[in-house]
Structures are given as structure tokens and as C-alpha cells.
Amino acid sequence: MVKNKGKISVRQALTLFAILTITPTVRFAASSTALIAKQAAWLVPTVTAVFLFLMLYILNILLQGYKNKSFTEMIYDITSKFWGNLIIFLYLVWITILIAFYLRFYSERLVTSIYPNVKIDIFTISMLILIGFIIRNGIVVIARMGEISFILISIVILVLMIFMIPTIKINNLLPISYLDIMPTLKASFSGAALFYVIYLFFFAHEFTHQEEFFKYGKLTLLFIWLINTVIILASIGNLGHAIISRSPLSFLIAVKQVTLLGVVSGFESILVATWIISDFIMILVLTYSVLNIIKSLFKLSSYNSFINIFLVFLFFISWILANNVFELQTLSVDVVVSGNIIMQFILPIIIVVIALIRKKINIKTN
Amino acid sequence: MRRTLIITLILFTLYISAGLETMIGGRKSITDAFYVTTVGLDKAKDKIKLTIVTQSLGPEEETEYTKKQDKYFVTEGKTIFEANRFFTTFMDNKIFWGHVDYILISESLVKNGLDTYLDFFMRDHETRLIAELFIVKEYSAEESIKLVIDSGEDITNTLHVLKEDVGKLSVSGCVPVYEAFSTITDENCGSNVPLLQIIEDEKEETDSTDAKEASVAEDNPKSKRLVLDGYALLDPESSELVGFLTGNDARGFNFAINKIKSGVIVVEDPEGEDVTLEIIKSKTKIIPKFNGDKLEVTFKTKLSTNIAEIDGSTNLFTDENIELLIKQQNEMVKKEVKNAIDFALKHNIDIFPISKVVERKFPVKWDKIKDDWRKIFTEITFNVEVDSQIDRTYSIKEPVLSREDG
Amino acid sequence: MLKYIMIIGAISIYEIYMMVKKRQMKDFNAFLIFVLIALLASYIHVHDPFDASLSELLLKLVKSEYFKGG
Numbered sequence: 083m084v085k086n087k088g089k090i091s092v093r094q095a096l097t098l099f100a101i102l103t104i105t106p107t108v109r110f111a112a113s114s115t116a117l118i119a120k121q122a123a124w125l126v127p128t129v130t131a132v133f134l135f136l137m138l139y140i141l142n143i144l145l146q147g148y149k150n151k152s153f154t155e156m157i158y159d160i161t162s163k164f165w166g167n168l169i170i171f172l173y174l175v176w177i178t179i180l181i182a183f184y185l186r187f188y189s190e191r192l193v194t195s196i197y198p199n200v201k202i203d204i205f206t207i208s209m210l211i212l213i214g215f216i217i218r219n220g221i222v223v224i225a226r227m228g229e230i231s232f233i234l235i236s237i238v239i240l241v242l243m244i245f246m247i248p249t250i251k252i253n254n255l256l257p258i259s260y261l262d263i264m265p266t267l268k269a270s271f272s273g274a275a276l277f278y279v280i281y282l283f284f285f286a287h288e289f290t291h292q293e294e295f296f297k298y299g300k301l302t303l304l305f306i307w308l309i310n311t312v313i314i315l316a317s318i319g320n321l322g323h324a325i326i327s328r329s330p331l332s333f334l335i336a337v338k339q340v341t342l343l344g345v346v347s348g349f350e351s352i353l354v355a356t357w358i359i360s361d362f363i364m365i366l367v368l369t370y371s372v373l374n375i376i377k378s379l380f381k382l383s384s385y386n387s388f389i390n391i392f393l394v395f396l397f398f399i400s401w402i403l404a405n406n407v408f409e410l411q412t413l414s415v416d417v418v419v420s421g422n423i424i425m426q427f428i429l430p431i432i433i434v435v436i437a438l439i440r441k442k443i444n445i446k447t448n
Numbered sequence: 449m450r451r452t453l454i455i456t457l458i459l460f461t462l463y464i465s466a467g468l469e470t471m472i473g474g475r476k477s478i479t480d481a482f483y484v485t486t487v488g489l490d491k492a493k494d495k496i497k498l499t500i501v502t503q504s505l506g507p508e509e510e511t512e513y514t515k516k517q518d519k520y521f522v523t524e525g526k527t528i529f530e531a532n533r534f535f536t537t538f539m540d541n542k543i544f545w546g547h548v549d550y551i552l553i554s555e556s557l558v559k560n561g562l563d564t565y566l567d568f569f570m571r572d573h574e575t576r577l578i579a580e581l582f583i584v585k586e587y588s589a590e591e592s593i594k595l596v597i598d599s600g601e602d603i604t605n606t607l608h609v610l611k612e613d614v615g616k617l618s619v620s621g622c623v624p625v626y627e628a629f630s631t632i633t634d635e636n637c638g639s640n641v642p643l644l645q646i647i648e649d650e651k652e653e654t655d656s657t658d659a660k661e662a663s664v665a666e667d668n669p670k671s672k673r674l675v676l677d678g679y680a681l682l683d684p685e686s687s688e689l690v691g692f693l694t695g696n697d698a699r700g701f702n703f704a705i706n707k708i709k710s711g712v713i714v715v716e717d718p719e720g721e722d723v724t725l726e727i728i729k730s731k732t733k734i735i736p737k738f739n740g741d742k743l744e745v746t747f748k749t750k751l752s753t754n755i756a757e758i759d760g761s762t763n764l765f766t767d768e769n770i771e772l773l774i775k776q777q778n779e780m781v782k783k784e785v786k787n788a789i790d791f792a793l794k795h796n797i798d799i800f801p802i803s804k805v806v807e808r809k810f811p812v813k814w815d816k817i818k819d820d821w822r823k824i825f826t827e828i829t830f831n832v833e834v835d836s837q838i839d840r841t842y843s844i845k846e847p848v849l850s851r852e853d854g
Numbered sequence: 855m856l857k858y859i860m861i862i863g864a865i866s867i868y869e870i871y872m873m874v875k876k877r878q879m880k881d882f883n884a885f886l887i888f889v890l891i892a893l894l895a896s897y898i899h900v901h902d903p904f905d906a907s908l909s910e911l912l913l914k915l916v917k918s919e920y921f922k923g924g
Contacts, residue, residue, distance in 0.1 A: 179908075195573055212459075219452050226453055253804065259811035321577070321626050324633040325570075339578050339626065348546070380884035387869040387881060391888045394862060398895035402908050409909035412920040417912045 089288045092295045094225040096302040097232045098367050102278045103306050104235055104360040105184065108353070109191070110414065111273065111310050112317035113332040118269040120323045121255055122262035127310035129266055130273035134303055137277060137427060142296045144434050145283070147443025149292055153283035154378035160437040167379070169429065174375045176425050177281055181368045182400040183410070183418060185209065188361040189400075190407045195334055195354055206400060210393045213366055217373070217389055221288050224366055231359045236305075238356045242349060243312050245340045250319030272415075273310065275422035280430050284371040330411055369393070482519070482539065483547040485604040487579075488589030489565055490554045495524045496565075498531035499590045501603050502543070520593055520603075528568040545574035550607045551625065552582050552589035552644065558680065561687040562641070563632050569625050577626035580611065582644045583680040585692065592646055592674055610676040614642075615709025618727070619698045620676045632687050636821045637801030638792075640701070643678040643692055681791070681799055684822075690795045693788060700784025701791075704747055704800050706732050713753060715776035721760025723773060725753040725838065732785075734805045738813065744829045745802055747785055751836035753777065758847040765845060770838055778834040785832045798825050858896040862889060 115123035148156045158166040189205035216223065279299075286292075317326045317336040326332045338350045373385040373392065382388070404410040437443045488499035501520045521539060525531030535543055553565060569575045584592050596603040614620050620642045631639040649671045678694030679701060693701050702708050708730040717723050732749040755773075758764060764773065792799045803821055807814040817824055866889050873879055898904070904911070913920050 198573060212456075216452075216456055223453055223456075227457070230457070253808070257808040257811040261811055261815055322630040324630050325577075325626055328633075335577060338576060341578070376884075380881070382881045382884060383878045384876075384881070387873050387878065387885055388888060390865045390869060391862070391885070391892055394865060395888065395892040395895055398858075398892065398899045399908070401899050402895060404909040405907045409907060409913070409920070412913060412918055413909040416916055416918040416920070417909075420916070 088220060088222060089290045090221050090225040091291045092289050093291070093298045094229060095282055095289055096279070096295075096298045098225060098228040098363065099279045099282055100302050100305050101228055101232055101235065101360050101363045102282075102367060103276045104239075104309065105188075105357065105364050106276050107306075107310055107313060108333045108357055108360075109187065109331070111276075111333075112314045112326050112336070113329055114272045114415065114419075115269040115314055116318055116323040116327040116332070118272075119262060119265040120327075121318065122258050122266055123269065123318055123323065124255060124311055124314045125258065125262070125266050126269045126273055127307050127314065129270040130310070131303060131307040133270065133274050134277050134306070135300075137430075138279075138296065138299045138303060140431060140434050141279065141283070142299065143443060143445055144430070144437065145286060145292055145295050147437065148286075150287050150289075152285060152287040152374060152378065153280070154375060155287065156283075156437075157433060160433055160440065160442050169433075170375060170379055172429075173281075173284070173425065174372060174379060176421060177368055177372050177375070178396070178399065179403070180281075180418070180422075181365055181372065182396055182403050183413070184361060184364055184368070185396060186400040186403055186410060187414075188358065188365070190410065191331065191357070192354070194407070195331055195350070206397060209362065209365065210397055212362065213369055214389055214393050216366060217370060218386065221285060221370060224363075224370060228363055228367075231363055235356050235360055238352055239309060239312075242337055242340065242353065243316055245349065246316040246320060246336065249339070250316065251322075252319070254319050254322045255315065271423065272419045274427070275419040276306070277422075277426050278368075280426050281368060281371050284374045330407070369396070481544045482541045483544050485547055486550045486552065486593065486607065487548055488552045488554075488584075488593050489528065489557055490588040490590055491557045492524050495526055496528055496531055496557070497522060497524050497588075497590065498528060498535075499593055500535070500543070501593055501597070502541075503547075503604070520597055522590060528565065529572075545572060546576065548575050548579040549604055550580050550582065552584050552592060553641075554584050554588045555586060555680070555689065556588070558583055558641075558682070558689045562628070562639070562682055562689075563687040566625060566629055566632065570629055575625075577629075578624045580607075581623050581625060581628050581641050582607070582676070583641045583689070585643055585645045585680070587646045592644060595646065595672055596674055606674065607676075610674070614676055616711075617699070618702045618708045618711040619695060620678055621702060621707050631801070632682070634801070634803075635684055636798060636803040636818065638684045638690075638795075638797035638799040639682040639687065640679040640693075640799060641682065642676060643680045643694065643698075645675050645677055645694075647673050647675050649673065681795070681797060683795075684797055690797060691791065693791055696784050697787040697791065700781075700786070701788040701799065703730060703732055703749055703781060703785050704734070704788055706730075712756075713777050713780055715773050715780070717758070717760045717762045717764055718769060718772060719760050719762055721758075721762070723755060723759070723764065724757035725773070725777060726756040728752050728754055728839065734800060734802060736802065736806045736809055738810070742827070742829070743806070743824060744831070745805075746831040746833060747789075749781060749785065749832070749834045749836075751777070751781060751834060752839050753836065754839055755841040761847055763846065765841075773838055774836055777836050777838075781834045781836065782832050785834075786830075789830050789832070793826060793830075796822060796826055798822075802828070855896065855900045858900065859893070862892050862896065 111127075112123070115126040119126055144156065148159070151159070154166075154170050157169050160166075161169065185206060188209065189202045192205050193200060193202050216227070279302075289295075313333055317333050320336050320339060326336070329335050334350050334353060337353050340349045369392070373388060376382065376388055376392070377385040404413060434443075438445070482502035484500045485503050486501040488497075488501075490497040490499070499520055499522045521535060523531045523534040525534055532543070532545075548569075551569065553562065557565065569579065570577065593603050596606050611622055614622065621640075623639075623641055628639055628641060631637055678692055678698040680692055681690050682688065683690050699708070699711060708727060711727040713725040713727065715723050715725060729752045730749060731751075732747055735746045735748060737744045737746070755764065762769065764770065788799070798821070802825070803814075803818070807818075866885075869885065870882070873881060873885070
């Protein structure tokens with residue numbers, strides 16, 4: 083047990099990953115898929131899941147080949163020092179942009195949905211202070227918070243679904259024909275961009291029970307598929323793709339319509355609260371990844387001194403990132419999705435292929 | 449470690465649930481707010497006149513007096529949002545839009561299209577998309593709100609009752625904002641919005657023997673009532689108002705779009721006396737069929753009714769007589785549906801919308817023809833088939849008038 | 855700008871003090887880089903020297919439709 087002190091199990095890590103996907107899913111899964119695949123959007127997560135399953139398999143090969151090593155160590159071992167530095171630096175920049183992006187989106191969302199006349203800095207700063215406070219406690223605390231949040235978020239989404247399912251209109255979800263194949267495939271591209279598990283590999287040296295990665299990975303994938311499908315079904319089924327594809331907060335406006343027994347309404351505030359929790363976990367985990375990258379890249383003895391200054395930097399970068407929310411939304415569709423695909427699929431696959439060629443790992447290690 | 453975890457969770461829960469009470473100015477106390485429940489939109493020269501009916505909640509609201517006192521306020525502005533902000537110049541409470549239930553729009557405003565006015569209700573973060581839309585015929589929305597409130601009633605409640613009871617006659621319906629928005633954004637189908645009318649009661653001014661009635665008539669020579677009857681139909685492309693379907697034509701439309709809950713059909717028995725049938729169940733299928741490139745659409749209505757009142761003395765419960773009633777009933781429903789179809793063809797708008805049915809049934813074919821839909825729509829051959837039955841009657845079978853022989 | 859410099863300065867002094875205390879002075883150079891980057895970011899945030907946000911630059915790079923039409 084002493085050996086595992088300060089470490090988390092693979093199951094916990096994958097729970098964190100599941101929460102990481104909730105924020106973007108709630109924000110844009112329904113609207114981005116509805117825009118391209120229209121009424122057939124609810125099929126998109128199934129197509130995406132196939133891609134993700136293949137990717138999970140590839141990542142499993144990598145993880146089993148390098149037990150108790152972080153992704154940075156793997157990259158250094160597989161590539162040369164120069165290329166390793168370059169790739170890791172790319173990840174550093176990209177994840178930093180991603181955190182700033184989510185930080186900004188989180189505050190913008192509060193300002194658009196609930197508090198329109200409030201100074202937006204308050205939300206950003208309070209989140210950063212909280213992050214700075216928690217992150218010092220290390221990954222074990224983060225993982226435990228993740229587990230609790232996971233249960234909380236799942237219950238909330240489940241309950242909302244139960245309220246929303248009776249009002250789904252089947253006509254909004256049909257017809258499905260071969261004409262929908264291409265749009266569905268195209269839309270699955272944006273769904274695949276939520277496969278953040280690779281960013282968690284930067285602290286893979288803190289995982290235990292790595293041999294269970296594939297097993298729990300499949301369960302996580304099932305969860306993600308389910309959440310995506312029901313969110314899209316409920317949003318489009320209730321309001322139709324015309325409204326959903328137009329709304330930047332599509333699931334929120336769908337939830338806004340929920341009334342219980344014609345009296346109780348306002349469930350969107352529960353959703354916003356859960357949303358903040360998942361935002362918080364996401365920013366927390368990604369910041370933890372970045373700190374690990376910084377530690378490896380600059381060969382630091384500890385990243386603790388860098389937490390505050392990095393968070394201050396994040397604050398500024400979240401403001402430099404975009405002038406307004408329209409830029410942010412366009413950025414999400416035009417840049418972040420493709421960027422994520424490169425960082426989460428193309429680069430890792432290249433790395434695994436090189437590793438296989440150079441016989442650093444082999445498929446049989448599973 | 450556990451302590452840190454617990455403290456953080458508590459802090460975090462407080463943080464999200466309390467909404468940072470002291471730091472954020474967006475919160476408002478429940479007693480300080482006026483809750484907008486009904487909104488009226490009218491045209492005022494080149495501006496928009498906004499009428500809001502508010503309810504305030506809180507301790508004093510419990511008393512009967514305040515409950516009856518619905519307040520309404522009127523402002524004007526270039527846009528709805530601007531007009532809304534002008535309220536703050538004279539109202540003594542904050543306005544909260546999260547409880548809007550009904551939106552009344554005057555006919556004159558919709559003449560140039562409904563789409564621009566929906567934007568505010570779709571975009572605003574406080575309004576609910578399930579608020580229901582009505583178009584007020586001839587009169588302004590303000591007048592209709594005033595009419596009800598001045599008579600001492602609660603407009604929101606009145607509209608609520610009208611909406612709840614609309615199924616009794618099925619001559620109108622309910623269209624929430626999001627549904628209207630969905631159909632307006634679809635350039636192939638025409639939108640429908642329930643129609644509110646102000647009806648003037650025609651009093652017989654002479655020969656009124658009832659003294660009480662006479663005094664009412666003196667105070668208010670022509671008493672007016674707000675009724676929910678019919679639909680306003682909007683053009684698919686411009687969302688401009690093209691016409692109204694009222695009374696039984698509106699019911700025919702409801703038959704076609706499957707929105708019949710109940711209703712009354714009056715037919716005649718063999719001796720020409722009235723027999724009243726109550727609609728219990730109705731289901732219409734729109735069946736499109738392509739003959740080459742020609743589209744043929746069949747409305748297949750299945751209907752079942754109960755006998756609710758018999759004015760004659762004939763025994764109706766024979767096969768022959770029931771068949772006779774069914775035949776009349778079929779003809780009436782058929783005529784009503786045909787009237788709705790004629791309206792659609794006359795204005796060339798797909799109100800049912802058949803485009804959606806075709807899209808669902810022939811998605812591939814639809815992809816090819818969707819751009820010419822308005823042209824194709826005028827060339828459709830329509831068939832109406834009604835298949836009905838009379839199931840039962842209520843507590844008594846023989847009519848009151850059928851006296852025993854001898 | 856001044857308040858940002860003060861915040862960054864305060865954080866730097868505290869962190870350097872902690873570094874000295876924990877004998878982690880070998881991290882000092884890297885830390886200095888981060889302080890400079892943070893100062894640079896605060897400068898960009900306040901003065902906006904490129905007259906464009908990061909999004910605009912990135913979106914121009916991918917030739918986004920955001921700049922089309924109008």
C-alpha cells in the first residue's frame with residue numbers, strides 16, 4: 083500500500099476523464115451535431131464511439147508498454163530529445179489554450195444564462211482561487227472530488243432526463259435515411275474531439291492498476307456514449323433541430339422547458355450548478371496536467387512554486403483569447419475541434435506507430 | 449487530506465448555491481419583483497407598444513384583495529427590449545420575465561411578419577420558451593388585456609382557462625414560442641398561431657323583462673368577451689399574416705393536424721330532429737403517395753363519438769339509424785377538413801404541414817423536391833376519407849320524448 | 855496595469871521566498887521565465903498591442919468564415 087501512496091487507480095483517472103467530457107458535451111454536443119446532422123444527430127455518438135473505441139485500444143498499447151511512466155517520459159523515450167521537447171511543448175501550449183478556453187467559457191456561460199449584468203471577472207477569479215487552493219493537495223484529492231462529482235452529475239443528468247423524456251417528440255428525430263450517413267460521419271468528427279483521456283496521461287506515472295485501463299476504458303466509453311446520446315435525444319426531441327442548432331447553450335434551453343406537474347420549473351439552475359462542478363474538475367485536471375508537463379519540460383524539482391503564477395497567466399490568457407463570446411464560439415468550432423483531433427488522435431497515433439517501429443513497445447504486452 | 453476535501457466541498461457548494469450573494473448584483477428578492485405573466489405587443493406608429501401584466505408574490509399577495517388586483521403597464525419603444533427597459537423609468541419594482549405564460553400579439557403587428565418579435569422571447573435569458581402565443585384579431589393586445597382586467601378578472605387566469613378548455617370544442621389550440629419558432633424557421637411550412645377574438649354580445653335592447661339584465665345593458669350597452677377561436681395562419685417565407693381559420697373550419701384544420709380533443713357535432717335523426725354527438729377520439733393520418741412525379745395526399749380520419757343529446761323521439765339505436773347518423777357525421781367532418789385544405793390551397797401555404805410528412809416518408813425524394821415545394825403543393829391532389837363510428841350513449845338510452853305506447 | 859504588476863510581484867516574492875526556504879533554487883530560472891510571460895500577458899491584456907485577440911489570429915490562420923460576409 084505504501085507504494086501506492088499519492089497515486090490514483092486507473093478507474094479514478096477514467097472517472098475524471100468522464101467528467102471532463104461532460105462540460106463540452108452539455109455545451110455543444112447537441113448544437114454542433116444538430117447543425118450538421120439535423121434530425122439524425124442522435125446517431126452521431128454511436129459513430130463517434132466506434133472511433134473512440136479504436137483509439138482506446140491504441141492508447142492501451144502505449145500504456146501497457148510503459149508502466150508507471152508519464153506521457154512525457156514515454157515521448158522522450160520513443161522520440162529523440164529534440165522532437166520530444168517539441169511535441170511536449172506543443173501539448174503545453176495547446177492544453178494551456180484549452181484551459182483558458184474553458185475558463186472563459188465557464189464565466190461567459192454564467193453571464194449569459196443567469197447573471198447578465200455581473201462583472202465577469204468575479205467568476206473567473208473565484209474559480210482560479212479555488213483551483214489554486216485545491217491543486218496543491220495533489221491528484222488523490224482531485225480524484226476523490228472527481229468520484230463524488232461524478233455521482234452527483236450522473237444523478238442530476240439522469241433526473242433531468244426522466245423529466246424530459248415524456249415530452250420528446252419522435253417526429254423531431256425522424257426520418258433517418260441513407261442521406262444522413264455523410265452528415266452523421268461529418269458530425270462525429272466534433273464529437274470525437276472530446277476524447278480528453280490523452281491529457282490525463284501526463285500524470286500516468288501516478289496511476290495504479292494500469293492493466294485495468296482497457297476494461298474501465300470501455301465502461302467510460304459506454305458512459306460517454308450514453309450521456310451524449312440522451313442529451314442529444316432530449317434536446318432535439320424536445321425543441322427540434324432548428325432551435326438547438328441555433329443555440330449556444332442548447333441543452334440548457336431544452337432543460338429550461340422542463341416543468342414538473344406544470345408547477346415546478348427552473349431546473350436549469352441545477353444544470354448550471356452541475357455544469358460548474360464539471361467545469362471546475364475539468365480546469366483542475368487540465369491544470370494538473372500542464373503543471374506536470376512544466377515539471378518535466380523544465381526539469382523542476384517541484385511544480386508547487388509555479389501554481390500561482392501559472393493561474394495568473396491563465397487569467398490573462400483567458401482574456402486575450404477572445405474579445406467576445408462570438409469569437410469564442412467560432413474558435414470552438416473552427417479551431418478547437420481540429421486542434422483536439424490533432425492532439426488527441428493524430429499525434430498519439432504517430433507516437434505509438436514510431437514506438438512500434440522502434441520496438442519500444444509491442445502489441446502483445448496487453 | 450480528508451479535512452481539506454470536506455472543507456473544499458462545503459465551500460464549493462456554498463459558492464454555487466449561494467451565488468456569491470454579496471458580490472453579485474444580479475440577485476433579487478422575491479418580494480421586490482413584479483412577475484410578468486402576460487405580455488401584449490401592439491403597433492404604435494413606427495414603434496412597438498408593450499403591455500405587461502404583472503403579479504407580485506410575497507406576504508401581501510395572500511390576501512384576496514391583492515390577488516384580484518392585476519396590474520398592467522404600458523410603454524413604447526423601437527424594439528421590445530427597449531420598451532421593456534423603459535418600464536424601469538416609472539415602475540416601483542423590478543420586473544422578472546421568467547414567468548411569462550402568455551404573449552398576445554395584435555393582428556396589425558403580425559401583418560408584416562411575426563419572426564422579428566419572436567427573437568426577443570427566444571434570445572432573452574429570462575423568458576421561458578413554453579410561453580404561449582396568441583394573435584388578437586382586429587383589436588389591440590392592450591385592449592384585450594384591458595377588457596379582462598377592467599372587468600375585475602385576472603387575464604392570465606382567463607387565458608389559462610381558455611387554453612385548458614380549448615379541447616372542449618377543438619376550434620383552436622396552443623402554440624408555445626419554441627414551436628412557432630421551429631415552424632417559422634422552416635421555409636416550407638406555414639405557421640399557425642391561436643386566435644383571440646373580442647366578441648360583442650348582441651343584447652336585445654327592447655323587450656327586456658328582466659330588470660337586472662336591463663341595468664347591466666344600460667351600463668355596458670354592448671358587453672364584450674374575449675374568446676379563443678380559430679387560428680391565424682402565417683406565410684412560410686415572410687411569416688406575414690395571410691388569413692384566419694375560425695369556427696368549424698378551424699376544427700377541420702385541427703382534424704387534419706390531429707389536435708382534436710373533443711367537440712360537438714350536431715346531426716339530424718330521420719325525422720329532422722337534432723342529435724348531438726360528442727367527439728371522443730379522433731386520429732388523422734396524412735398519407736402521401738407519389739404517382740410518378742405527381743403527389744397525392746390522403747387525409748384518413750378515424751373518429752368515434754358518443755350520443756350526448758337526443759331532441760327527437762325516434763329510437764335511434766337501430767343499425768339503419770346509426771348508419772344514418774354516421775353518414776352525416778362523416779360528411780360534416782369531411783367538409784370541415786376540405787375547407788381547411790381549400791384555405792391552404794387558396795393561399796398556397798402548407799399549413800398541415802404536408803412537407804414534414806413527405807420528408808419523413810420519402811426522405812430521399814424530398815431532398816430533390818424541397819426547393820420547389822410551394823409549386824408542388826398547389827398541384828397536390830387531396831383526398832379526404834373519414835371513417836367514424838358511434839360507440840355509446842350515456843345514462844339513458846331512449847330519448848325523453850319517446851313515450852310508451854298505449 | 856499597475857495592479858496586475860503588483861499582484862504578479864507579490865506572488866513572485868512569496869514563491870521565491872518559499873523556493874529559498876525549501877532549497878529549490880534550481881527552479882529559479884524557469885520561474886523567472888514564467889513571471890516574464892505573465893507580465894507580457896498582462897501587458898497584452900491591458901494594452902492590446904496587436905489590436906486582435908488570440909482567437910482572431912487563430913481564426914485568420916485557418917481562414918475562418920467568421921471574417922467573411924458582412
